[in-house]
Amino acid sequence: MATAPGQPHPLDEREYAALQRRYALGENPDWTAFRRHRSFCQSFGLFVLLAPELPAVELARRTAHDETLAAGGEWHHFFITPDTAPGTVARWLLALPPLTPESAVWVSASIQFTGGDGPALLTTVWRAQAAILNMQRDLLRARITCPLILAGPNGMDAVLRESSPDLWSVRESVVRLHPAPAAGEAASASPHAQSLTTTGYPEDQGDPHLTLSEAERLTGNPTQTLLRADLLRRAGNQFATRQQWDQAAQCLHQAWTLQEQHHALPETLARTALGLGLRYLEWGNYPEARTWLERHRSIVEVAYPPDAPEVLGSLNNLAILPSDQGDLAGAEPLYRRALEARERTLGPEHPDTLMSLNNLAVLLKNQGDLAGAEPLHRRALEAQERTLGPEHPDTLTSLNNLAILLFQQGDLAGAEPLYRRALEARERTLGPEHPDTLASVNNLGSLREQQGRRAEAEALYARAVAGAQAKLLPQHPHRLQWERNLARVRGKGK
Amino acid sequence: MPLPDALFLKQQFQRCNDLPLVPDDPSYVPLYEADPREDPVHVMASTIAMLEVESVQYFSGFSGAGKTTQLHRLKQHLENDGCLVFYASAHDYLDLSSPLQITELLLVLAGAFSDCLEDRGYADIKADPFHQRALRFIKSVGTDISSVLEMSDALFGSKLGKLKLTLRNEPNFRDQLRTLLANRLSEFKGTVDKFFEDGLKAIRKADGPDRRVVFLFDQLEQLRGSLSNHAAVMDSVQSLFRTNRDKLLIPLIHFVCTVPPWLRFVVPGIKTTMLTGIRLWENKPARPPRPTGLDQMRALLAKRFRDGAMDRFFGPADAHGHHPGAERLISASSGVLRDLFRLVRQTIILTINLPVDDATITAAISDLRNDYRIFASSDARWLHTVATERETAAEIGDPASIERFTRFVEQHAVLIFSNGDHWYDLHTLVREDVARIVARAKPKRAPARKKPTA
Numbered sequence: 001m002a003t004a005p006g007q008p009h010p011l012d013e014r015e016y017a018a019l020q021r022r023y024a025l026g027e028n029p030d031w032t033a034f035r036r037h038r039s040f041c042q043s044f045g046l047f048v049l050l051a052p053e054l055p056a057v058e059l060a061r062r063t064a065h066d067e068t069l070a071a072g073g074e075w076h077h078f079f080i081t082p083d084t085a086p087g088t089v090a091r092w093l094l095a096l097p098p099l100t101p102e103s104a105v106w107v108s109a110s111i112q113f114t115g116g117d118g119p120a121l122l123t124t125v126w127r128a129q130a131a132i133l134n135m136q137r138d139l140l141r142a143r144i145t146c147p148l149i150l151a152g153p154n155g156m157d158a159v160l161r162e163s164s165p166d167l168w169s170v171r172e173s174v175v176r177l178h179p180a181p182a183a184g185e186a187a188s189a190s191p192h193a194q195s196l197t198t199t200g201y202p203e204d205q206g207d208p209h210l211t212l213s214e215a216e217r218l219t220g221n222p223t224q225t226l227l228r229a230d231l232l233r234r235a236g237n238q239f240a241t242r243q244q245w246d247q248a249a250q251c252l253h254q255a256w257t258l259q260e261q262h263h264a265l266p267e268t269l270a271r272t273a274l275g276l277g278l279r280y281l282e283w284g285n286y287p288e289a290r291t292w293l294e295r296h297r298s299i300v301e302v303a304y305p306p307d308a309p310e311v312l313g314s315l316n317n318l319a320i321l322p323s324d325q326g327d328l329a330g331a332e333p334l335y336r337r338a339l340e341a342r343e344r345t346l347g348p349e350h351p352d353t354l355m356s357l358n359n360l361a362v363l364l365k366n367q368g369d370l371a372g373a374e375p376l377h378r379r380a381l382e383a384q385e386r387t388l389g390p391e392h393p394d395t396l397t398s399l400n401n402l403a404i405l406l407f408q409q410g411d412l413a414g415a416e417p418l419y420r421r422a423l424e425a426r427e428r429t430l431g432p433e434h435p436d437t438l439a440s441v442n443n444l445g446s447l448r449e450q451q452g453r454r455a456e457a458e459a460l461y462a463r464a465v466a467g468a469q470a471k472l473l474p475q476h477p478h479r480l481q482w483e484r485n486l487a488r489v490r491g492k493g494k
Numbered sequence: 495m496p497l498p499d500a501l502f503l504k505q506q507f508q509r510c511n512d513l514p515l516v517p518d519d520p521s522y523v524p525l526y527e528a529d530p531r532e533d534p535v536h537v538m539a540s541t542i543a544m545l546e547v548e549s550v551q552y553f554s555g556f557s558g559a560g561k562t563t564q565l566h567r568l569k570q571h572l573e574n575d576g577c578l579v580f581y582a583s584a585h586d587y588l589d590l591s592s593p594l595q596i597t598e599l600l601l602v603l604a605g606a607f608s609d610c611l612e613d614r615g616y617a618d619i620k621a622d623p624f625h626q627r628a629l630r631f632i633k634s635v636g637t638d639i640s641s642v643l644e645m646s647d648a649l650f651g652s653k654l655g656k657l658k659l660t661l662r663n664e665p666n667f668r669d670q671l672r673t674l675l676a677n678r679l680s681e682f683k684g685t686v687d688k689f690f691e692d693g694l695k696a697i698r699k700a701d702g703p704d705r706r707v708v709f710l711f712d713q714l715e716q717l718r719g720s721l722s723n724h725a726a727v728m729d730s731v732q733s734l735f736r737t738n739r740d741k742l743l744i745p746l747i748h749f750v751c752t753v754p755p756w757l758r759f760v761v762p763g764i765k766t767t768m769l770t771g772i773r774l775w776e777n778k779p780a781r782p783p784r785p786t787g788l789d790q791m792r793a794l795l796a797k798r799f800r801d802g803a804m805d806r807f808f809g810p811a812d813a814h815g816h817h818p819g820a821e822r823l824i825s826a827s828s829g830v831l832r833d834l835f836r837l838v839r840q841t842i843i844l845t846i847n848l849p850v851d852d853a854t855i856t857a858a859i860s861d862l863r864n865d866y867r868i869f870a871s872s873d874a875r876w877l878h879t880v881a882t883e884r885e886t887a888a889e890i891g892d893p894a895s896i897e898r899f900t901r902f903v904e905q906h907a908v909l910i911f912s913n914g915d916h917w918y919d920l921h922t923l924v925r926e927d928v929a930r931i932v933a934r935a936k937p938k939r940a941p942a943r944k945k946p947t948a
Contacts, residue, residue: 032544201548201743205684207691213703214547214746224546231547 011058017266017303019059022179026226026265031060034175035067039223042101044141045172048160049151056177057108057151064104064149066263071222073102073146079110082121086128090136099146108151123159126152130163137167147172201234203275208238208247226268229258233272240279245473252276266303270296270310277317284476293317307341309352316356332367335360349387351394354380358398361405370409377402391425393436399425400440407443412450419444435478438467442482449489461486496806499848506807507842509798512835514562517570521797525560525772525790532912534767535568542572542708542748550743552753554715555769556906558832561752564769565710568750577706577748578697580614582606584714584752591719593730596738597675597682601628603742604686607709611693618696624689631685632674683741690744708748715752718904725897728760735761755910756900770912772829777884777917791824791834792816798838807842809849819855826859828922830906837862863923866907873898874931880908881925884917 011019025031038047051057061077068075076099078092089107096105109122133140140148150160154176161168215231218224236251256272258264277292297314304310315338318331339356346353361376381402384395403418423440430437445460465486468479497505515522526533538551555561569579584590587602608624675682697707719727735757742749758766772790775781799807808817823841827834840858841850869877876898879885902908907924911917920928 036544201745202687205687206745207695210691210695210698210746213698217703218546227546 011055013302015055016059016062019055020265021267021303023056023059023177024265025059025063026268028177030175030177031063034173035223037173038104038147039071041147041172043145045147046167046170047147047149047173047175048157048171049149049175049177050154050157051151051177052154052179054109054153057153060151060177061106061108063263064106067223068102068104070225070262071102072100073104074099075104075106077106077108079108080122080125080129081110082125084125084129087132089129090132090140093133093140093148094136094143096144099144101146103146105144105146105148106151107149109153119153122152123155126156126159127163130160130167134164134167137164137170140167141170203234204237204241206234206238208235208242208244208251211235211238212251225258225262226264229255229262229264229272230268232258233275236279237275240282243471245279245283248279252279266299270299270303273299274314274317283473284478286477290318307345309346312338312341312345312352312356316352316359332360332363335363349383351384351388354384354387354398355394358394358401362401365401365405365408370405373405374402374409377405391429393429396422396425396429396436400443403443407447407450412447416447419447433467433471435468435471438464438471438482439478441467442478442485445485445489449485454489454492458486458489461489502803502806502848503842503845506799506803507839509800510835510838510842512558512832514560514566516563516566522563523790523793523797526564526769532770534564534769535571537767538568538750539571539575542577542706543575545748546706548744548746548748550749550751552751552757552764552766553769554753554755554757554766556755556771556830556903556909557716558830558906559769559771560831561715561769562712565712565750565752569708569710572706572708576704577708578701579708579710580607580610581710581712582610583712585716588714588717590713590716591723591727593719593723593726594717594734595672595730596734596741597672597679599734600683600686600741601671601675603709603711603744604628604689606711607690607693610709611696616693616696616700618699619693622692627685627689631682632671679738679741687745690747694746706748707746708750709744711749711751713752715754717754724901728756728897728900731757732760735764739764754900754904756896756903759900759903760896768910768912768916770916771906771909772831773911773913774825774829775919777911777913777919781919787829788821788824791827791829792820794831794834795820795824795838806848807845807850819850819852822852822855822859826862826922828909830909830921833862833906833921859923863927866905866921866924867927868905869902869907869924869928871931871935873902874928874935877902877907877920877924877928878932880918881920881928884919 023031034047034049038045049057049060051060065075065077076096078089080089093105093107099105109126150156157174211231212235215228215235218228218231221228232251232255236248236255239245239248239251252272252275256269256276259269259272273292273296277289277296280286280289280292293314297311297318300308300310300314315334318334335356339353339360342350342353342356357376357380361373361380364370364373364376377398381395381398384392384398388395399418400422403415403422406412406415406418419440423437423444426434426437426440441460442464445457445464448454448460449457461482464482465479468476468482472479496502509521526535530536534553534555538553541551542549553561553565565581569581572579584602587606588594588598604624605628608619611619612623694707697705717727717731718724731754735753742751753764753766755766755768758764772787773784774787774791776784796804804817804820805811808819811817819841823837824834827837837858840861841855844854844857846854899908903910907921909919909921911919919925
């Protein structure tokens, strides 16, 4: 990669993520048209790219750089500084080696033009460069056999038009980059925008083989790599729904690798990391689950404001991990932060707030603070019953957790009706073989065992184990635990 | 040898129908192809090409603006591009004057797709078409509604295609189906998705893995109620697209659906590609004529009045090569294609001697004007605001105001135009009436009160 003096506008990760959100270049109609136009350009083509702010020029440069490399082209850039002597840009351009049409050459202003009288100075410097470019236009058109992109803030087009009229007259396109239309914004969206925001296709339903064949159809098309990665993620989730864990993991990891290599948007990366985290959790591989959920959290913490639902959701996800997976004392402030922020932003009875309340209660219980946990569990359960209904999965989770707490406190009489109610409702709403239903079966088995009703306990454990053998991986901690329970109760009987 | 006048008029009357055309039709005139930015076919086709895997697009415009013709063009364009395109019309499946719910729409979408696949001979779908699957679903969930089951047996068990007719013509069946599926939406959506998936597999099996599949569903924009249930139909459509739009995402298939032009005013965030009217005047206070639009309308007429028929019907052209009678009709049409053909056909009906005289043309225009006299004087003031400001003049968030706006858009008394930004104006015939009513109703200035002298 050839570079010349000058520095790009520095963007820290948070600013970069914010710019990506604002301009959403992957879906931005202006950028899509630019990318497509560039790909049609089989030799010299002058593109003038204008953005409302200099940081957006840098975002565009990084994105164009990545896209050029992904398409197999070479990338060359030059940053103009206040000290760049007239004619320097033209000389640098004419000294470039022969380039393939997939390559790109980029010229923009360096960081030194920001603030104060920077914009006025930039106009002066550009004017001088443009005059020489205009004189050398025929040579430039003959020597540079790929897109040449002159990028700058809005208004730079006037300078070019005036100082470089002949070169301007053969321009391929003037790209005016606008922030992407927000979801839900209809009237002002340009025609291309409408369908580029069609997200929301079901992620985990459908035939993974069909999705996979669609992803394979896109193999070899470098402009569709991120789309292929999306399809791989979808296929992975579809495999997981069918409990075909190996294929699921393979697809999800492939999706992650492609997205990381091709600088997918943080939202996309976060979605895949979360998918992997939740899948590993489902498979009982808690260390891997923690790795991916932590990764998800680190992505969303950079990409979103601290109180954004995505950030609070990531804290909540970490709370789902079993208590032996990590530092309980260290986790408590995170849970309290998530709960407090959700109470403030969503309200005290929002389902997410109540789930945070439930998670904090579980944490306290796991730390041994049973007395502190009980009122929180009861508060969450009471509100969920009232707002979500008695058979909502969240309500049943809280019901089950409260039953476990009472059981651990030795209040078997108090725990039994709750266990029974959770089991009956889960059988009815989730089906008899759902892992949550099987967990309720096992819990009731533990209660029976504790009550000394060994035969009933054995029957319940046996049912849980049979279900687990059909539904859970051999190394899944729940399956191992339930098998141990069954062996123990059978051992007692001998 | 020229045809006798009566036969000539009959021939011209038949040639001036406003049926949808395919691009190969000798009467087809390219109206939008010149500027890709305003060409809905270009916009929709390039969206499909760019998104590659799946998409949903809503296409909208006035009735009679030529949407179906443009969809035929889109179909041809996409087929030339290697896509497999299926076309179905809502009119064949639904009673478009009743409220619509998402379950019914899903039912007819899958049913229509099934019919398309069966027509093309995909064996796997012929063996298990959607109406059989729907029957199985209904039986599995509706054991307590025996009448529905009996009806379903009669429906699905016998003839192919009966689903269409029954859904369209049997309100009781629709009601019962609605009740049955009301609490089963996600399960039913699963059945529908599975059917589309199997359809896609059948296509892939027969045609190979590389073809993009596009499903065009036309004429849903004709959903409109009568005087008595206009609000109910609007509410149902609004609710459907507000809360259940995600249910219309069909994985791995590009779906294009026509929707009412007013939908984007009542469902914030929905993105539609609009087929706006042909602009006969510029968006300036004095409405100067727009030659391109006028030429397009002239070309439309010239394609219908072939082989010297223009001269024979309208009389000789003027110094600019235009026929003054035709110009009057074009102007009165306001660029609405259906109105142009209605005017011409009405003129032909009223014609006694050729060439047609001015009085006959005036009578035909009056006839159409009468159709537009549908507003109260309070509406006239509001319509006057639209004409003056070229804006919607609808209060966002005020249902009554939106309802009035959508009603007039639907009747194309208010027209939507686009050259970059959308702008609004009244149909020429409405505008003239509105101006007269507003002028008449203008309150007279009260005489100045004299100051009492001391």
